[in-house]
Amino acid sequence: MTKFRSSLLALAAGAALFAGNAGAATTSSSFTVSIQVQNNCTVAVGNIDFGTVNDLSAVHTASSTATVTCSGNGGWDVAFSAGDSSNQAARSMDGAVAYNLYTAAVAGSVLGDGNGGTVKPTGNGSGSFTVYARTVAGQPMVNGTYSDSITATLTY
Structure with a gap:
């Protein structure tokens, strides 16, 4: 009888599970x-360094690499400031x-x-390009160390 009662109880419990969902809302x-x-x-x-020169009658050239690193392939441009002279x-x-x-050496x-x-x-995306610098020929020579500060502004 105990076995019958256990089976009947298990059956009733299982039926109660299914019967409980009959009226449930979702x-x-x-x-x-x-x-x-x-x-x-x-x-x-x-940085661009012309080094030490002995006269400014001739054109002196120097260059540097600009590197743009992007996480995607979107378009970009780089603007260069006028520096201390206020005239690009x-x-x-x-x-x-x-x-x-300049964009090229010559x-x-x-x-x-x-x-x-x-x-x-x-x-577009990551890339690099060369920035070329040239002095103007025929300048008067005055001993000293000279510099300018340029800002490169990346728009992307």
Whole structure:
């Protein structure tokens, strides 16, 4: 009889589980899954050093590499400030040694912000380009150390 009672009890418990859902109500809720993916970029330009020169009658050249590193493949451009001279078309180091930045070693376009005849390098994703610097020939020579501070601004 005990075996019969145990089986009957198990059967009743199982039936109660199914019977409990017969009158149950349901509800649901929707939700959104999202992500915002944003390109992240940095720019780095190495210093440009003309070294030591003995006269400024000739053109002196120097260069550096600008590197743009991006997490995605979006477009970018790099603008170059006028430096301390406030004139992108006629930069000078400490107002004494005239020079400029160019897209090529010879006959390149002046690097700037895209205004006043200057150009901005452009690209997609990560990349690098060369920044060329040239002094202006025929300048008076005054002993000293001269410098200028240029800001490269990356827009992406």
